[in-house]
Amino acid sequence: MIDKNKLAFNAFWWENLQSEDSIMEVVDILARLGYKGVEWKETCFSTEECIEKKLKSAVKISNEAGLEVPAAVILRSFSDPSSAQKSVEEVGRFIHYCAEAGITKVNLPSGGPLPKQKISDDWWAPALYPASKAWDTLQSSLEILSSIACDCGVFLVLESVAGHLVHDYFTTSELLRKVDSLNLCITMDPSHYQLYSNDVPWVIRQFGKEKIKHVHLKDVIGRPGEIGEDFIFPLLGEGAIDWNGFFGALDEIEYEGYLSVEFESWKYMNDILNNNAIEAARISLQAANALIDRYNSKLNRGGC
Numbered sequence: 001m002i003d004k005n006k007l008a009f010n011a012f013w014w015e016n017l018q019s020e021d022s023i024m025e026v027v028d029i030l031a032r033l034g035y036k037g038v039e040w041k042e043t044c045f046s047t048e049e050c051i052e053k054k055l056k057s058a059v060k061i062s063n064e065a066g067l068e069v070p071a072a073v074i075l076r077s078f079s080d081p082s083s084a085q086k087s088v089e090e091v092g093r094f095i096h097y098c099a100e101a102g103i104t105k106v107n108l109p110s111g112g113p114l115p116k117q118k119i120s121d122d123w124w125a126p127a128l129y130p131a132s133k134a135w136d137t138l139q140s141s142l143e144i145l146s147s148i149a150c151d152c153g154v155f156l157v158l159e160s161v162a163g164h165l166v167h168d169y170f171t172t173s174e175l176l177r178k179v180d181s182l183n184l185c186i187t188m189d190p191s192h193y194q195l196y197s198n199d200v201p202w203v204i205r206q207f208g209k210e211k212i213k214h215v216h217l218k219d220v221i222g223r224p225g226e227i228g229e230d231f232i233f234p235l236l237g238e239g240a241i242d243w244n245g246f247f248g249a250l251d252e253i254e255y256e257g258y259l260s261v262e263f264e265s266w267k268y269m270n271d272i273l274n275n276n277a278i279e280a281a282r283i284s285l286q287a288a289n290a291l292i293d294r295y296n297s298k299l300n301r302g303g304c
Protein backbone atom coordinates (compact mmCIF):
# COMPACT_ATOMS: atom_id res chain seq x y z
CA MET A 1 0.00 0.00 0.00
CA ILE A 2 1.13 3.53 -0.76
CA ASP A 3 0.72 5.95 2.15
CA LYS A 4 -0.94 9.20 1.09
CA ASN A 5 0.31 10.72 4.33
CA LYS A 6 3.77 10.76 2.76
CA LEU A 7 2.94 13.24 -0.01
CA ALA A 8 5.11 16.36 -0.20
CA PHE A 9 5.33 19.27 -2.63
CA ASN A 10 8.50 20.65 -4.17
CA ALA A 11 8.15 24.33 -3.35
CA PHE A 12 10.54 25.69 -6.00
CA TRP A 13 7.80 27.91 -7.45
CA TRP A 14 8.15 30.15 -4.38
CA GLU A 15 11.42 32.09 -4.58
CA ASN A 16 13.31 34.66 -2.51
CA LEU A 17 11.30 34.16 0.66
CA GLN A 18 12.70 36.97 2.77
CA SER A 19 11.08 36.44 6.16
CA GLU A 20 9.71 33.81 8.50
CA ASP A 21 6.24 35.14 7.76
CA SER A 22 6.68 34.47 4.03
CA ILE A 23 7.93 30.95 4.75
CA MET A 24 5.00 30.39 7.12
CA GLU A 25 2.56 31.52 4.42
CA VAL A 26 3.82 28.84 2.01
CA VAL A 27 3.78 26.17 4.71
CA ASP A 28 0.24 27.07 5.77
CA ILE A 29 -0.94 26.88 2.16
CA LEU A 30 0.51 23.41 1.65
CA ALA A 31 -0.77 22.17 5.00
CA ARG A 32 -4.31 23.42 4.30
CA LEU A 33 -4.27 21.71 0.92
CA GLY A 34 -3.45 18.43 2.64
CA TYR A 35 0.25 17.92 2.02
CA LYS A 36 2.29 16.23 4.74
CA GLY A 37 5.70 17.41 3.59
CA VAL A 38 7.50 20.21 1.77
CA GLU A 39 10.72 19.93 -0.23
CA TRP A 40 12.60 23.21 -0.09
CA LYS A 41 14.99 24.41 -2.78
CA GLU A 42 17.96 26.70 -2.36
CA THR A 43 16.25 29.32 -4.56
CA CYS A 44 13.22 29.42 -2.25
CA PHE A 45 15.36 31.67 -0.10
CA SER A 46 17.48 34.70 -0.94
CA THR A 47 21.26 34.74 -0.73
CA GLU A 48 23.73 32.13 0.50
CA GLU A 49 24.69 34.39 3.40
CA CYS A 50 21.32 33.82 5.05
CA ILE A 51 20.45 30.37 3.74
CA GLU A 52 21.71 28.59 6.85
CA LYS A 53 19.32 30.57 9.03
CA LYS A 54 16.48 30.29 6.50
CA LEU A 55 16.79 26.49 6.29
CA LYS A 56 16.58 26.18 10.06
CA SER A 57 13.55 28.46 10.13
CA ALA A 58 11.90 26.60 7.25
CA VAL A 59 12.29 23.24 8.99
CA LYS A 60 11.03 24.61 12.31
CA ILE A 61 8.02 26.31 10.72
CA SER A 62 7.23 23.27 8.57
CA ASN A 63 7.40 20.88 11.52
CA GLU A 64 5.23 23.11 13.69
CA ALA A 65 2.57 22.99 10.97
CA GLY A 66 2.78 19.19 10.81
CA LEU A 67 4.88 19.02 7.64
CA GLU A 68 8.12 17.10 7.32
CA VAL A 69 11.04 18.28 5.17
CA PRO A 70 12.16 15.07 3.44
CA ALA A 71 14.84 16.73 1.29
CA ALA A 72 16.33 20.01 0.12
CA VAL A 73 17.37 20.79 -3.46
CA ILE A 74 20.43 22.55 -4.81
CA LEU A 75 21.27 22.68 -8.53
CA ARG A 76 24.89 22.81 -9.65
CA SER A 77 27.01 21.19 -12.35
CA PHE A 78 29.73 18.78 -11.26
CA SER A 79 30.87 17.65 -14.70
CA ASP A 80 32.52 20.84 -15.96
CA PRO A 81 36.16 21.25 -14.83
CA SER A 82 35.90 25.04 -15.11
CA SER A 83 33.16 25.29 -12.47
CA ALA A 84 33.25 22.02 -10.52
CA GLN A 85 35.45 23.28 -7.68
CA LYS A 86 33.13 26.22 -7.01
CA SER A 87 30.11 23.91 -7.18
CA VAL A 88 31.68 21.48 -4.71
CA GLU A 89 32.47 24.29 -2.27
CA GLU A 90 28.94 25.71 -2.45
CA VAL A 91 27.21 22.35 -2.17
CA GLY A 92 29.56 21.28 0.61
CA ARG A 93 28.40 24.27 2.65
CA PHE A 94 24.78 23.52 1.75
CA ILE A 95 25.17 19.95 3.07
CA HIS A 96 26.42 21.33 6.38
CA TYR A 97 23.51 23.79 6.52
CA CYS A 98 21.00 20.99 5.86
CA ALA A 99 22.53 18.78 8.54
CA GLU A 100 22.35 21.59 11.08
CA ALA A 101 18.72 22.21 10.14
CA GLY A 102 17.81 18.53 10.48
CA ILE A 103 17.42 17.80 6.76
CA THR A 104 18.92 14.40 6.00
CA LYS A 105 18.73 14.33 2.20
CA VAL A 106 20.19 16.72 -0.37
CA ASN A 107 18.83 16.43 -3.90
CA LEU A 108 21.20 17.39 -6.72
CA PRO A 109 21.86 16.64 -10.42
CA SER A 110 25.09 15.69 -12.15
CA GLY A 111 25.36 18.49 -14.68
CA GLY A 112 25.37 18.28 -18.45
CA PRO A 113 27.93 16.88 -20.88
CA LEU A 114 30.78 19.11 -22.01
CA PRO A 115 30.53 20.73 -25.46
CA LYS A 116 31.76 18.73 -28.43
CA GLN A 117 35.39 19.26 -29.38
CA LYS A 118 37.38 18.61 -32.56
CA ILE A 119 40.02 15.95 -31.96
CA SER A 120 41.74 16.61 -35.28
CA ASP A 121 42.35 19.54 -37.61
CA ASP A 122 41.17 17.44 -40.55
CA TRP A 123 37.99 18.92 -41.94
CA TRP A 124 36.31 15.53 -42.06
CA ALA A 125 37.09 14.59 -38.46
CA PRO A 126 33.97 14.62 -36.25
CA ALA A 127 33.59 16.66 -33.11
CA LEU A 128 33.16 14.45 -30.06
CA TYR A 129 31.97 14.87 -26.50
CA PRO A 130 34.96 14.76 -24.08
CA ALA A 131 33.19 12.15 -21.97
CA SER A 132 36.21 11.02 -19.97
CA LYS A 133 36.93 14.55 -18.75
CA ALA A 134 33.31 15.08 -17.72
CA TRP A 135 33.03 11.72 -15.96
CA ASP A 136 36.35 12.13 -14.16
CA THR A 137 35.31 15.57 -12.94
CA LEU A 138 31.91 14.28 -11.81
CA GLN A 139 33.48 11.34 -10.00
CA SER A 140 36.02 13.41 -8.10
CA SER A 141 33.38 16.01 -7.20
CA LEU A 142 30.94 13.47 -5.81
CA GLU A 143 33.65 11.60 -3.94
CA ILE A 144 34.38 14.81 -2.02
CA LEU A 145 30.71 15.58 -1.45
CA SER A 146 29.92 11.99 -0.40
CA SER A 147 32.63 12.22 2.23
CA ILE A 148 31.18 15.50 3.53
CA ALA A 149 27.70 13.97 3.54
CA CYS A 150 28.97 10.96 5.48
CA ASP A 151 30.54 13.20 8.12
CA CYS A 152 27.28 15.15 8.41
CA GLY A 153 24.94 12.16 8.48
CA VAL A 154 23.28 13.25 5.23
CA PHE A 155 22.41 11.33 2.07
CA LEU A 156 23.12 12.79 -1.36
CA VAL A 157 20.10 11.79 -3.47
CA LEU A 158 21.29 12.39 -7.02
CA GLU A 159 18.57 12.83 -9.61
CA SER A 160 18.96 11.57 -13.16
CA VAL A 161 17.96 14.45 -15.44
CA ALA A 162 17.20 14.48 -19.16
CA GLY A 163 20.14 15.89 -21.11
CA HIS A 164 22.57 15.60 -18.20
CA LEU A 165 25.59 13.34 -17.95
CA VAL A 166 23.60 11.11 -15.61
CA HIS A 167 20.17 10.78 -17.19
CA ASP A 168 18.96 7.15 -17.19
CA TYR A 169 19.40 3.75 -15.55
CA PHE A 170 22.70 2.95 -17.25
CA THR A 171 24.44 6.25 -16.55
CA THR A 172 23.12 6.21 -12.98
CA SER A 173 24.46 2.69 -12.48
CA GLU A 174 27.84 3.74 -13.85
CA LEU A 175 28.01 6.66 -11.45
CA LEU A 176 27.14 4.47 -8.47
CA ARG A 177 29.83 2.03 -9.59
CA LYS A 178 32.43 4.78 -9.84
CA VAL A 179 31.50 6.41 -6.53
CA ASP A 180 30.91 3.52 -4.15
CA SER A 181 29.59 5.37 -1.12
CA LEU A 182 26.75 4.49 1.25
CA ASN A 183 25.89 8.19 1.33
CA LEU A 184 25.52 8.56 -2.45
CA CYS A 185 22.00 7.42 -3.28
CA ILE A 186 19.33 8.52 -5.74
CA THR A 187 16.06 10.34 -6.10
CA MET A 188 13.74 8.15 -8.14
CA ASP A 189 12.04 10.52 -10.57
CA PRO A 190 10.32 8.18 -13.05
CA SER A 191 9.93 10.83 -15.76
CA HIS A 192 13.59 10.91 -16.76
CA TYR A 193 13.96 7.13 -16.84
CA GLN A 194 10.73 6.82 -18.85
CA LEU A 195 11.96 9.43 -21.32
CA TYR A 196 14.93 7.20 -22.15
CA SER A 197 12.68 4.13 -22.53
CA ASN A 198 13.87 2.49 -19.32
CA ASP A 199 11.53 -0.04 -17.69
CA VAL A 200 10.80 2.08 -14.61
CA PRO A 201 9.48 -0.67 -12.27
CA TRP A 202 12.49 -2.82 -13.20
CA VAL A 203 14.84 0.11 -12.51
CA ILE A 204 13.27 0.55 -9.07
CA ARG A 205 13.78 -3.12 -8.27
CA GLN A 206 17.41 -2.99 -9.41
CA PHE A 207 18.33 -0.04 -7.19
CA GLY A 208 16.15 -1.10 -4.25
CA LYS A 209 15.60 0.85 -1.07
CA GLU A 210 19.34 0.72 -0.33
CA LYS A 211 19.84 3.34 -3.06
CA ILE A 212 16.40 4.90 -3.52
CA LYS A 213 16.18 7.30 -0.60
CA HIS A 214 13.80 9.86 -2.10
CA VAL A 215 11.05 9.89 -4.75
CA HIS A 216 9.67 12.57 -7.05
CA LEU A 217 6.26 12.25 -8.69
CA LYS A 218 6.39 13.68 -12.21
CA ASP A 219 4.91 12.45 -15.49
CA VAL A 220 6.39 12.71 -18.99
CA ILE A 221 5.50 12.18 -22.62
CA GLY A 222 7.81 12.31 -25.63
CA ARG A 223 11.38 11.42 -26.49
CA PRO A 224 14.80 12.81 -25.52
CA GLY A 225 15.51 16.22 -27.01
CA GLU A 226 14.27 19.74 -26.33
CA ILE A 227 11.58 20.32 -23.72
CA GLY A 228 8.43 21.74 -25.31
CA GLU A 229 9.46 20.41 -28.71
CA ASP A 230 10.32 16.76 -28.12
CA PHE A 231 8.89 16.14 -24.66
CA ILE A 232 6.89 17.74 -21.87
CA PHE A 233 6.15 17.02 -18.23
CA PRO A 234 2.33 17.00 -18.28
CA LEU A 235 -0.07 16.84 -15.37
CA LEU A 236 0.22 13.68 -13.28
CA GLY A 237 -1.62 10.85 -15.01
CA GLU A 238 -1.54 12.42 -18.48
CA GLY A 239 1.85 11.09 -19.51
CA ALA A 240 3.47 7.75 -20.22
CA ILE A 241 4.25 6.62 -16.66
CA ASP A 242 2.65 3.33 -15.60
CA TRP A 243 1.70 4.52 -12.13
CA ASN A 244 0.35 1.18 -10.94
CA GLY A 245 3.62 -0.45 -11.95
CA PHE A 246 5.58 2.39 -10.36
CA PHE A 247 3.79 2.18 -7.01
CA GLY A 248 3.90 -1.61 -7.13
CA ALA A 249 7.67 -1.59 -7.49
CA LEU A 250 8.02 0.88 -4.60
CA ASP A 251 5.88 -1.43 -2.48
CA GLU A 252 7.99 -4.40 -3.55
CA ILE A 253 11.22 -2.81 -2.33
CA GLU A 254 9.41 -1.60 0.81
CA TYR A 255 10.09 2.07 0.19
CA GLU A 256 8.69 4.05 3.12
CA GLY A 257 9.90 7.57 2.39
CA TYR A 258 8.12 10.61 1.03
CA LEU A 259 6.71 11.08 -2.46
CA SER A 260 7.45 14.66 -3.46
CA VAL A 261 5.33 16.11 -6.25
CA GLU A 262 7.15 18.23 -8.83
CA PHE A 263 4.95 20.45 -10.98
CA GLU A 264 6.86 21.18 -14.20
CA SER A 265 4.01 21.66 -16.68
CA TRP A 266 5.52 24.98 -17.71
CA LYS A 267 3.09 26.01 -20.47
CA TYR A 268 0.06 24.96 -18.44
CA MET A 269 1.41 26.90 -15.48
CA ASN A 270 1.81 30.03 -17.59
CA ASP A 271 -1.22 29.89 -19.89
CA ILE A 272 -3.85 28.24 -17.69
CA LEU A 273 -2.81 28.78 -14.08
CA ASN A 274 -1.32 32.25 -14.62
CA ASN A 275 1.70 31.11 -12.58
CA ASN A 276 -0.47 30.38 -9.55
CA ALA A 277 1.67 28.02 -7.48
CA ILE A 278 -1.18 27.37 -5.04
CA GLU A 279 -3.40 26.05 -7.81
CA ALA A 280 -0.51 23.97 -9.18
CA ALA A 281 -0.06 22.39 -5.76
CA ARG A 282 -3.81 21.79 -5.42
CA ILE A 283 -4.37 20.00 -8.73
CA SER A 284 -1.13 18.04 -8.26
CA LEU A 285 -2.31 16.72 -4.90
CA GLN A 286 -5.69 15.85 -6.37
CA ALA A 287 -4.01 13.87 -9.16
CA ALA A 288 -1.52 12.15 -6.85
CA ASN A 289 -4.29 11.10 -4.46
CA ALA A 290 -6.37 9.74 -7.34
CA LEU A 291 -3.47 7.70 -8.72
CA ILE A 292 -2.63 6.30 -5.29
CA ASP A 293 -6.29 5.51 -4.56
CA ARG A 294 -6.55 3.65 -7.86
CA TYR A 295 -3.45 1.60 -7.08
CA ASN A 296 -4.43 0.85 -3.48
CA SER A 297 -7.95 -0.08 -4.55
CA LYS A 298 -6.69 -2.57 -7.12
CA LEU A 299 -4.25 -3.93 -4.58
CA ASN A 300 -7.08 -4.53 -2.13
CA ARG A 301 -8.97 -6.40 -4.84
CA GLY A 302 -5.97 -8.59 -5.54
CA GLY A 303 -4.85 -6.75 -8.67
CA CYS A 304 -1.64 -4.91 -9.66
